Every structure is written in C-alpha cells, then in structure tokens.
Amino acid sequence: MAKNDIKILMAKDGIENSHQIDVAMKHGAYSALKKALKMENTAITSEVKTSGVRGRGGAGFPAGIKWGFMPIGDRKKKPNYVVVNADESEPGTFKDRWLIEKDPHMLIEGIIITSYAVEAHVAYIYIRGEYYKQALILEKAIEEAYAKGFLGKNILGSGFDLELTVHRGAGAYICGEETALLNSLEGRRGYPRIKPPYFPAAIGVFMCPTLVNNVETIANVPWIIENGGEAFSEIGKPNNTGTKLLSVSGHVNLPGVYEVPLGLNLMTLINDYCGGIRDGHKLKAVIPGGSSMPVLKAEECDVDMDFDALKNAGSSLGSGGVIVMDETTCMVDVCLNLLKFYAHESCGQCTPCREGMPWMARMLQRIKSGEGRPEDIELVLNVADYVGGDIDFSRGKLGKTICALGEAGSWPTIALIKKYRDEFEHFCKNHEPLIKRDKSIKTPKNAIAEVVAT
Numbered sequence: 001m002a003k004n005d006i007k008i009l010m011a012k013d014g015i016e017n018s019h020q021i022d023v024a025m026k027h028g029a030y031s032a033l034k035k036a037l038k039m040e041n042t043a044i045t046s047e048v049k050t051s052g053v054r055g056r057g058g059a060g061f062p063a064g065i066k067w068g069f070m071p072i073g074d075r076k077k078k079p080n081y082v083v084v085n086a087d088e089s090e091p092g093t094f095k096d097r098w099l100i101e102k103d104p105h106m107l108i109e110g111i112i113i114t115s116y117a118v119e120a121h122v123a124y125i126y127i128r129g130e131y132y133k134q135a136l137i138l139e140k141a142i143e144e145a146y147a148k149g150f151l152g153k154n155i156l157g158s159g160f161d162l163e164l165t166v167h168r169g170a171g172a173y174i175c176g177e178e179t180a181l182l183n184s185l186e187g188r189r190g191y192p193r194i195k196p197p198y199f200p201a202a203i204g205v206f207m208c209p210t211l212v213n214n215v216e217t218i219a220n221v222p223w224i225i226e227n228g229g230e231a232f233s234e235i236g237k238p239n240n241t242g243t244k245l246l247s248v249s250g251h252v253n254l255p256g257v258y259e260v261p262l263g264l265n266l267m268t269l270i271n272d273y274c275g276g277i278r279d280g281h282k283l284k285a286v287i288p289g290g291s292s293m294p295v296l297k298a299e300e301c302d303v304d305m306d307f308d309a310l311k312n313a314g315s316s317l318g319s320g321g322v323i324v325m326d327e328t329t330c331m332v333d334v335c336l337n338l339l340k341f342y343a344h345e346s347c348g349q350c351t352p353c354r355e356g357m358p359w360m361a362r363m364l365q366r367i368k369s370g371e372g373r374p375e376d377i378e379l380v381l382n383v384a385d386y387v388g389g390d391i392d393f394s395r396g397k398l399g400k401t402i403c404a405l406g407e408a409g410s411w412p413t414i415a416l417i418k419k420y421r422d423e424f425e426h427f428c429k430n431h432e433p434l435i436k437r438d439k440s441i442k443t444p445k446n447a448i449a450e451v452v453a454t
C-alpha cells in the first residue's frame with residue numbers, strides 16, 4: 001500500500017499486531033473516546049455533521065444527518081440501537097475486511113462514540129458469515145475493550161453504559177441491505193422491509209430506533225472527534241469530504257486496499273497507486289464502485305473518484321470496489337458472471353427480481369454457449385428495464401423492487417450491453433466471442449479478490 005499521503009483509516013498500516021489493544025493504544029486508540037465522553041452528545045453529532053462525512057456503504061447519505069434522525073433526549077420513547085453493517089458482500093469490495101483485521105479498535109472506539117451520541121446502550125456488528133476469521137478478531141478485540149473499561153457499565157466513569165455484540169450472518173448478499181440485515185439480526189429470514197414505514201431510525205431492530213452505518217463510516221468517527229469536523233471537511237472535495245478506502249482488484253499490477261482523498265483521479269489510482277495494467281496490457285474498462293455499478297469505458301476513466309463526479313459520469317462510487325479490466329476481457333463473460341451472482345442472491349421476495357435475474361442469466365448463458373439469437377440482446381435489455389431500469393432513468397423506472405437489488409443487477413447489465421454492444425452482437429451472430437481469453441496471462445499472485453472478468 002503506497003502513496004497514501006493522508007491516513008485516517010490506514011494510520012496503523014504496517015504496524016505489527018495493530019489489532020491488539022495495547023499496540024493500538026500506543027498509537028492513539030481510545031483517546032478520542034476520552035474526549036467524546038466529556039462532550040455533550042449533541043456536540044458530537046454536530047462535529048459529524050460539520051465533517052460532511054457521507055456513508056461509505058454505498059448510497060453516500062450524509063452520516064450526521066442520519067444521526068440527527070435518531071430520537072434523543074425528550075424525543076426518546078424506546079431504547080435506541082446502533083448496528084454496524086459489516087456484511088461487505090458486494091463483489092470487488094474488501095475494504096471493511098482490512099479495517100476489521102488491522103484496526104478493530106478504531107471501529108470499536110467509533111461505535112462507542114456513536115452510541116454515546118445517539119443514546120444507544122446496545123450495539124451490534126453484523127458481519128457476513130464468510131468473515132469467520134474477522135469475526136474472531138472482532139470478538140477478541142471487544143473482550144480486550146471490556147477488560148480496559150471501554151465497554152460495559154459506567155465507561156471510564158462517565159455514567160454511560162454500552163454492550164457490544166458481534167452477530168454473524170449466514171452468507172447472504174441481501175443481508176447487507178440494512179432492513180434485511182435487521183430482520184436477520186432478529187432471527188428472521190433476511191427479507192428487506194418496505195420503506196416507508198421501516199426506516200431504521202424510526203422503526204429498526206426490535207421495532208426500535210436504530211442507526212445503521214457501514215464499518216468505514218463509523219471508523220472515521222474517532223478521527224473526526226480528535227481533529228474536529230472542520231479538519232475532516234478540508235480533506236477531499238466539497239460535498240465529498242474525507243478519504244476513501246478503495247479495494248482494487250482485477251488486471252492491475254498491485255491490487256489491494258488504498259486510502260485516498262475523495263476526488264483522486266481514477267487513472268492516477270490505476271497508474272500511480274496500483275502500478276498500471278498487468279503485463280503492459282491496455283485498459284479496457286473499470287467498474288468503479290462494486291459490481292452493481294455501471295461500467296466505465298477506458299476513455300471515461302479520466303474521472304474523479306468521488307460521489308458526485310462518478311454520478312455525473314453515469315456510474316457511482318458505491319462501495320469503493322474498483323474492478324479493473326484489460327483488453328483481454330470478454331464483456332459477455334463479465335455480464336454472465338454478474339447476472340449469475342445476482343440471480344443467486346435475489347432473496348425472492350419481489351417478482352421482478354426473483355424471476356428477472358435468472359431469466360437474464362439464462363439468456364446470457366445461452367449467448368455464451370453459442371446458441372444466442374440476435375433478438376436476445378433487446379430481450380435482456382427489456383427484462384433489465386422491468387427489474388431495475390437504468391441509473392440515468394433512460395430505460396424503465398427505478399424502484400420496482402422493495403430494495404435496490406433489482407437495480408444492482410440491472411444497472412451493470414444495461415451499461416455493459418449499451419457500451420459493448422458489438423461484443424454481444426458478434427457472439428449472437430457468430431456463436432463465438434469477439435474477445436477470446438488469453439489463458440497464458442496470469443493474474444498477479446497478490447490479487448485479493450477474484451475479478452469478475454476472469
């Protein structure tokens with residue numbers, strides 16, 4: 001991991017045993033907590049609002065505004081809860097894993113400060129089932145925090161109590177969606193709830209007000225309290241403040257997790273941070289924000305990596321999972337791979353998603369098997385319109401399903417076909433791919449995530 005000039009989240013990168021409390025404390029862990037517990041809880045929320053930090057789980061909703069929805073003081077009629085979303089199941093995304101493995105105490109400190117701010121006395125970390133090792137790391141770190149008096153009753157003599165528990169999911173993408181996550185946490189099937197009325201801050205876990213934030217969002221909180229919201233807001237770009245963890249996978253020489261100021265140019269990320277495209281190949285495309293986001297063609301990649309710039313470019317920063325593809329990549333393969341994933345992960349609650357995702361996947365499989373018909377391309381686009389529509393509203397309409405999994409499968413499908421239609425047409429007409437995979441090329445050994453294209 002190189003070139004990280006500003007380190008908020010990866011400040012302990014390279015420090016041996018940084019996951020252990022004594023090591024973490026030597027490097028400043030829990031000092032923000034001591035400061036926070038002396039502040040009014042509303043002042044903490046104000047700092048988070050001033051920082052401008054936007055949610056790092058995908059939608060980019062301003063965290064301070066969300067915290068402000070929680071009923072506190074006289075408005076509090078039921079217990080409040082804090083739930084940290086560590087589901088991280090979006091293909092291409094592995095940055096929360098880095099934080100949990102390397103700096104679990106920064107996350108725990110962030111959770112305690114957050115809970116104090118929103119008057120919650122019980123908090124959960126909901127972690128995906130596959131993150132078994134990471135769940136153990138968190139459990140051990142929580143045990144250490146209890147032993148030091150940072151969790152439990154009367155934290156550091158402040159009168160504030162907090163119980164923190166790790167809850168493991170069973171390995172379902174849908175349980176990253178916040179209301180499905182809450183159902184799963186309650187022991188129910190992971191079906192998303194209808195919003196409204198089930199906005200978590202109003203009706204969340206156990207029907208009580210619940211703040212749900214991503215791991216990375218919460219991990220920023222100690223730094224914001226220590227240094228002030230103003231200092232945070234000066235990093236990055238207006239409306240896109242702070243740094244962002246980007247997990248880069250695919251055809252670059254140095255895949256990995258990088259902390260960059262929001263607004264870093266995508267080509268700078270690829271060339272200067274990630275060592276360029278493997279074996280001197282040419283860049284073909286990038287999915288900039290996890291597999292559910294529309295692909296950018298190489299000529300569209302001179303773009304800033306932030307919420308607004310990527311939205312203007314017709315894609316999204318999403319979860320910060322950057323999937324880089326070189327010119328050996330067959331886009332029909334990519335599309336099939338993605339659709340198989342979304343078909344498998346559809347929870348089945350909404351008909352368009354339950355029926356549409358497998359239907360699209362079957363059509364792509366047919367094309368890939370050399371039995372595609374020219375009319376299949378329009379049919380896939382048509383089904384995608386009915387399932388989730390396009391990110392720029394140009395096809396179909398959004399919101400046909402209870403949660404955004406419908407969009408998650410449709411957006412990348414429509415973008416891949418719109419931008420690489422010649423490859424789909426060639427396959428249907430000639431019954432073989434336009435781009436044949438070069439099996440002699442090896443993916444770099446330190447590639448962490450499987451690239452969707454291979």
Ligand SMILES: Cc1cc2nc3c(=O)[nH]c(=O)nc-3n(C[C@H](O)[C@H](O)[C@H](O)COP(=O)(O)O)c2cc1C
Pocket residue numbers: 054055056057058059060061063085086087088089090173174175176177178179212213214215217218403404405408
């Ligand atoms: C299908 C689906 C999957 C999601 N998966 C995740 C996930 O794995 N991790 C995450 O933090 N947010 C995920 N989200 C977004 C959450 O619903 C929610 O917006 C987020 O946890 C809020 O945290 P933030 O405001 O800090 O970003 C997903 C959303 C959808 C629709």
